[in-house]
Amino acid sequence: MSEAVNRQILLVEKPTGKLGPEHFKLVDGAMPAPKDGEALVRTRYISLDAANRAWMHGATYRAAVEANTVMAGGSIAEVVASNSPALVPGDIVFGDTGWQDYAAVPAKHLTKMPRMEPMTHLLSIYGVAGLTAYFGLLHVGKPKEGETVVVSAAAGSVGSIVGQIAKIKGCNVIGIAGGKDKCNWLTAELGFDAAVDYKDGATFKALRAAAPNGIDVYFDNVGGDILEACLALMNNRGRIACCGAISQYDGVPSAHGPRGVPGLIVVKRLIMQGFIVMDFIDQRDAALAELQSWVTAGKLKVQEDVIDGFENTPKALIGLLAGENRGKRMVKV
Structure with missing residues (x-):
C-alpha cells in the first residue's frame, strides 16, 4: 500500500x-x-x-x-x-x-x-466490552451472591463477559441467545447455569422454567419482547441494567416496547437504569486490574x-x- x-x-x-x-x-x-x-x-x-x-x-x-x-x-x-x-x-x-x-x-x-x-x-476484555460488562453488572445491576442473573445477547461481546462475572460473584446465571449452538456454548464452555434459545419462540415459558425463583438482576442488551418477558419474571426490588436495544436497531423496529411496565415497576419496586461505560471512566483502572486477575486465574474466558x-x-x-x-x-x- x-x-x-x-x-x-x-x-x-x-x-x-x-x-x-x-x-x-x-x-x-x-x-x-x-x-x-x-x-x-x-x-x-x-x-x-x-x-x-x-x-x-x-x-x-x-x-x-x-x-x-x-x-x-x-x-x-x-x-x-x-x-x-x-x-x-x-x-x-x-x-x-x-x-x-x-x-x-x-x-x-x-x-x-x-x-x-x-x-x-x-x-x-480490557476494552469497552469488558468495562461495559463490569460496570453495568456490578455498579448498576448490583448482584448479590445466590441471586438469579439473566443476560440477553449472552453470546455477544458484552453478554458473554457479564454472565461469567455473575458466576464469579456466586450467582445463578441464565443466558438468552439465538440458536442451540450458542446456548450449548454458554453452558458447556462459559459455565452458565442455563441458556434459553429465543429463536425457539417460547422465550417466556423457557425462562420461567430456567428461573423458577424469579429474576433478581436482568442485564438487557436487546429491549423489545425479551425485555417484556423478563420484566414479568422480576422479583421484588429487582434491578434491570439497560445496556442496549439491539432488537430495535436494524430494520423496522418492533411497534411496541415492553407493555405493562409502569405497573410492574411500581408493584415490584424495580430499578431500571440505563448507563454507558463513560459514566464510570474514573474507576477504569481498578476495574481493569480486577478483570486481569480473573483472566489470569482462568476464571474468565476471553x-x-x-x-x-x-x-x-x-x-x-x-x-x-x-x-x-x-x-x-x-x-x-
Whole structure:
C-alpha cells in the first residue's frame, strides 16, 4: 500500500430498512495531516458494535453518522506522528478513528493503552466490552451472591463477559441467545447455569422454567419482547441494567416496547437504569486490574471473533447485527 493513500469506508446512504453492503463504499482518501494537539494514528483493529447501527438513526451519546462521510467507529491504533506532548510515535491508543487506515485525532480524545499480546484483548476484555460488562453488572445491576442473573445477547461481546462475572460473584446465571449452538456454548464452555434459545419462540415459558425463583438482576442488551418477558419474571426490588436495544436497531423496529411496565415497576419496586461505560471512566483502572486477575486465574474466558481484512468491515457489521458472532467481533486492518 502506498503511504499516501488512506483507504476509507463511507456510509453512502442511511438505511431505512436493514443494513446492507450497498450502504457502504470503499474509497481512497487523502492522508490526513495532524494539526496542533492532534496525533496521526494508523488503525490496527476496528471495533464492531451494535451501536454502530444505532448511530445511523440519529444522535445518541455521540453525533449521528451522516451520509457520504467516513463510517464512525472505535479502534485500537498506533501513533505514527504526534503534535501533542501527551503521545509519541509507537504509542498504542483507543479512539474514534472511523473506518479508515489513518486518522488525525485530538490527543485528548485518545486513550493510551498498554502494550500487550494479544493486542485484540484491548478491544474485548480490557476494552469497552469488558468495562461495559463490569460496570453495568456490578455498579448498576448490583448482584448479590445466590441471586438469579439473566443476560440477553449472552453470546455477544458484552453478554458473554457479564454472565461469567455473575458466576464469579456466586450467582445463578441464565443466558438468552439465538440458536442451540450458542446456548450449548454458554453452558458447556462459559459455565452458565442455563441458556434459553429465543429463536425457539417460547422465550417466556423457557425462562420461567430456567428461573423458577424469579429474576433478581436482568442485564438487557436487546429491549423489545425479551425485555417484556423478563420484566414479568422480576422479583421484588429487582434491578434491570439497560445496556442496549439491539432488537430495535436494524430494520423496522418492533411497534411496541415492553407493555405493562409502569405497573410492574411500581408493584415490584424495580430499578431500571440505563448507563454507558463513560459514566464510570474514573474507576477504569481498578476495574481493569480486577478483570486481569480473573483472566489470569482462568476464571474468565476471553472469546474473540476477529475478521481479517479492512474491506470486510461492512460485511462483518451486517453479520454482527444478524447474530453471527460469538464474543467480541473486530476487524484486523
